[in-house]
Amino acid sequence: MKEIKIQILKPQNLKIKHLSFQSLLSNKPLIACWGFFDGIHQGHQALFNNLITIAKTNNYETCIISFNEKPQSVTNEIANQVLLSKEDKIKRINEFGVNYYLEIEFTKELSRTSPQQFIAWLVSCGVKSVIVNPNVRFGHQGQGSVETLKQSSLQVYLCDDVFVGNHDKVSSTLVKQLLQNKDIINANLCLAPNEYYITGKVVHGMKEGRSVGFPTANLMLNANYALPGLATYITLTHVDNKWYQSMTVIMIRNNVPLVETYLLNFNQDLYDKVITVKFLTWLRDNLQFTSLDDLKLQLHKDLENTIAYFKNQ
Missing domain, CATH: 3.40.50.620 (HUPs)
Incomplete structure (x- = not known):
């Protein structure tokens, strides 16, 4: 080209x-x-x-x-x-x-x-x-x-406006509103044939996921992205020219957005790699956990639901 x-x-x-x-x-x-x-x-x-x-x-x-x-x-x-x-x-x-x-x-x-x-x-x-x-x-x-x-x-x-589904005309503002409302599916309809994605460098984080058997990649984002609402999502993550099934959580820590991704069937070192995370659908809202055991139990449920999602696709 x-x-x-x-x-x-x-x-x-x-x-x-x-x-x-x-x-x-x-x-x-x-x-x-x-x-x-x-x-x-x-x-x-x-x-x-x-x-x-x-x-x-x-x-x-x-x-x-x-x-x-x-x-x-x-x-x-x-x-x-x-x-x-x-x-x-x-x-x-x-x-x-x-x-x-x-x-x-x-x-x-x-x-x-x-x-x-x-x-x-x-x-x-x-x-x-x-x-x-x-x-x-x-x-x-x-x-x-x-x-x-x-x-x-x-x-x-x-050039006339484009409309998707029952929504108003497709616009960047609409896509951002849908993302904030955690409506990844309709946001992706507006962006089709592509999906919403973010890119960032993997840096060291709190390592809480690692302590319960779910090591996550903590992203330092390469742009001031309009992120989806605070929740856990089913995603695909691109590493070294290969896509991996993944779960991604967006949270706030110290008033700063934090994006962490867990890759299924992956055990390589990700630090300092630039990876891309593509959002597919909402999985669940974020929860407060009183113990690491409760967090681990929930993450196993998330994993089961994520595996079922990809099987159904």
Whole structure:
């Protein structure tokens, strides 16, 4: 597969001064879409697939424009919790066969860019067409809309929202809400054909699981993930190019989220390895135990239920 071309832009590069990235990007006209694209859920996938289809029909090259942080986390100064690490997001975008990926460093100064300035910057980059959601808002205080785009020189294509089951439209916000509610199955429907997963380095923990015969991998996460609600889940864990059945608990300790995973039929040293944990379904809510014997008994029940789950799959 041809690798995507990645360019990281500083905010000052968006100031409109006859700036052109034609030589940097392509001599062909570009069709572009933009957004933070957290999670690459089904709505994002529909947008990217339409982008590719329109590009082939019109002999365009494709460009996805994103930001280093979610704009709302900068303007509202809230924690930038994500469904995918930046590296995984770019990797997933690359799977669609897009020609170019531009990542803009989002700042409060940049948030004051008017819709017209942003459109002028797109045109200066060689963008001839854009594809957006019908309800798109962009520019300072969301003043730009589809009508704003249609009043410009850009050719505008629309991509409808995607709905899954009885839920509202698929969005990163919906996926995060489902995860927080421990509804892994419906969250994964929104993310299909992929499942929600996290990646991290295995570090030393309290070793409580080891003391009752269930040694767990304690993860130092490689992104500020929007984690599922506090509970124990049935998961798959990827180690050294192989997937293992596993159980994963998410808890809070010292006001910090803690993720620990127990791999079935595994007895190798995991310390310092980077592993990926894929969430399949909720197993049980977290419980308080008065003794290690009670904890051990519950973990054996969890193990039986996990083995039964995979047999039924």
